[in-house]
Amino acid sequence: MHCHEFHEHLDAWLTGGLDDDLTRRMEAHRDRCPECATVADMLRDGTPTPPDTELLGAVLRQTSGSTCSTVQDQLGDWIDGNLERTRADAIADHLGGCAGCRRLHRAMERCGDLLPDLAAADAGPNFTADVLMATIDDPSLWRVFLRRLCDGWQSLVLRPALPLEAGFVATLALVLLTATPVAPWPHLPAQALAVVQGVGEQVRDVDPAGRAWRGLRSTRTAVGSTATEEADEGLLGRWRAVSRELGDVAESGQGLGRALVSFDGDAWLPAAEQLGREARELWNTLRGGVPPTTPDPSREAGASEETS
Amino acid sequence: MSEDLRHLVHRCQSGDELAWETLVRRFQNRVVAVAYHYVRSREEARDVAQEVFVRIYRSLPSFRQTDRFVPWMLQIARTCSIDHLRRRKVRPPAQDLAADELFDLADEGADPAEEAERRSDRRLLERALDAMGEIHREILVMKEIQGLPLLEVARVLGIPVGTAKSRANRARAELARQFLALQDSTEEGS
Numbered sequence: 001m002h003c004h005e006f007h008e009h010l011d012a013w014l015t016g017g018l019d020d021d022l023t024r025r026m027e028a029h030r031d032r033c034p035e036c037a038t039v040a041d042m043l044r045d046g047t048p049t050p051p052d053t054e055l056l057g058a059v060l061r062q063t064s065g066s067t068c069s070t071v072q073d074q075l076g077d078w079i080d081g082n083l084e085r086t087r088a089d090a091i092a093d094h095l096g097g098c099a100g101c102r103r104l105h106r107a108m109e110r111c112g113d114l115l116p117d118l119a120a121a122d123a124g125p126n127f128t129a130d131v132l133m134a135t136i137d138d139p140s141l142w143r144v145f146l147r148r149l150c151d152g153w154q155s156l157v158l159r160p161a162l163p164l165e166a167g168f169v170a171t172l173a174l175v176l177l178t179a180t181p182v183a184p185w186p187h188l189p190a191q192a193l194a195v196v197q198g199v200g201e202q203v204r205d206v207d208p209a210g211r212a213w214r215g216l217r218s219t220r221t222a223v224g225s226t227a228t229e230e231a232d233e234g235l236l237g238r239w240r241a242v243s244r245e246l247g248d249v250a251e252s253g254q255g256l257g258r259a260l261v262s263f264d265g266d267a268w269l270p271a272a273e274q275l276g277r278e279a280r281e282l283w284n285t286l287r288g289g290v291p292p293t294t295p296d297p298s299r300e301a302g303a304s305e306e307t308s
Numbered sequence: 309m310s311e312d313l314r315h316l317v318h319r320c321q322s323g324d325e326l327a328w329e330t331l332v333r334r335f336q337n338r339v340v341a342v343a344y345h346y347v348r349s350r351e352e353a354r355d356v357a358q359e360v361f362v363r364i365y366r367s368l369p370s371f372r373q374t375d376r377f378v379p380w381m382l383q384i385a386r387t388c389s390i391d392h393l394r395r396r397k398v399r400p401p402a403q404d405l406a407a408d409e410l411f412d413l414a415d416e417g418a419d420p421a422e423e424a425e426r427r428s429d430r431r432l433l434e435r436a437l438d439a440m441g442e443i444h445r446e447i448l449v450m451k452e453i454q455g456l457p458l459l460e461v462a463r464v465l466g467i468p469v470g471t472a473k474s475r476a477n478r479a480r481a482e483l484a485r486q487f488l489a490l491q492d493s494t495e496e497g498s
Contacts, residue, residue, distance in 0.1 A: 076477035107484035107491075114426065114433050115452045120337035121344055124354060131332050131358055135365040136325050 001029040245282035252278045345449045346389035379460040436486035444479035
């Protein structure tokens with residue numbers, strides 16, 4: 001019997017549909033031909049053929065593309081049992097045929113086993129004591145007050161709506177103070193505008209204090225001031241001193257602002273004290289030094305008689 | 309959250325100093341670990357952790373959601389770590405030996421051979437974590453390392469739950485790829 005004849009009668013032979021002579025010939029050929037015997041055994045046992053992964057890969061490449069990236073993105077959920085059954089079975093099938101994804105799955109399980117080891121790290125022997133010193137061991141009420149003030153300030157400035165709220169409050173205050181029938185300073189906007197316009201005319205001068213002073217003087221002339229030249233010069237000197245003090249106050253204020261913005265509670269107090277000192281000096285400069293008045297001719301005559 | 313922890317937090321809020329010390333001791337190692345995963349320096353991680361506990365101490369009297377103490381604590385740790393990085397502005401290189409000492413909290417009952425293999429794999433894992441992007445690393449720190457549920461992870465990181473879920477899955481796969489790559493390069497070199 002040849003192989004083609006064996007295959008022709010194979011189905012009938014397996015189901016017992018052949019006569020005795022043909023059955024003997026089929027059995028003899030099976031005993032002689034290993035290939036035909038293998039085919040007969042597979043058909044008889046119902047053994048599934050192993051999947052042709054090369055064929056599968058070729059089909060996927062020409063159609064939807066490789067599914068490995070999709071499977072790898074869902075491996076975490078698959079490991080945790082968070083996928084529906086059909087999806088989980090599909091991933092299990094893929095893992096059965098893909099060595100790369102199987103290796104990745106084993107690595108993910110190993111990493112998942114090791115990651116909890118990294119949950120706690122050695123804080124050192126003095127860590128708790130250091131924390132307690134920084135928290136509980138802080139008896140000074142003044143420091144407690146400063147800390148709470150810093151915390152309140154931090155929570156205030158970190159609010160996103162702060163600029164809007166500050167602008168609203170400032171606008172409301174300005175309207176109440178200057179623009180209502182009972183406003184205490186109704187002329188403040190006009191005065192401020194006059195000063196700004198006077199200062200703006202002196203932009204090319206080297207001496208900023210003198211420039212500002214001359215602007216103020218021209219404004220005073222415009223509004224009918226009767227101050228004398230000597231009084232003006234005395235005031236100019238004080239104005240320059242005030243300008244210097246204002247610069248110091250501004251610099252201290254900037255230092256305080258940096259301490260506040262950087263939330264450094266330890267720097268806040270020294271910066272505030274420095275600002276207070278500069279503000280006191282400015283106040284003393286503003287209060288001190290009466291401007292020189294118009295010289296008295298009789299006094300000058302007496303002085304010249306004494307010197308002579 | 310366990311009843312024991314809830315009770316401990318309440319005692320701290322009442323001003324019990326011993327309860328505060330107990331709370332610090334219980335969570336100090338976790339906070340240092342979280343800080344280390346951001347700042348990648350042992351000494352700076354301890355400084356950040358100290359700052360975290362100081363902030364917790366100041367905020368504890370006004371803390372109301374006592375059931376969420378651990379996620380709240382980890383959120384403060386994340387915030388302080390990020391603030392520290394912004395102040396520092398430069399990220400130092402990873403210190404593998406320091407990581408070994410930092411996380412080498414040995415299991416006394418473990419088999420020595422298994423412990424040695426585990427320690428070796430943990431070193432590879434640390435290097436794999438360091439090779440990852442910051443976004444994926446921090447979600448692994450919160451979800452896989454610190455064990456927060458997905459909802460809390462999303463709240464701590466300020467992202468939607470769906471984003472947290474997909475990001476966590478991709479992060480786990482990326483970590484495994486990095487781990488395999490390091491394993492292969494180690495085996496090639498040996």
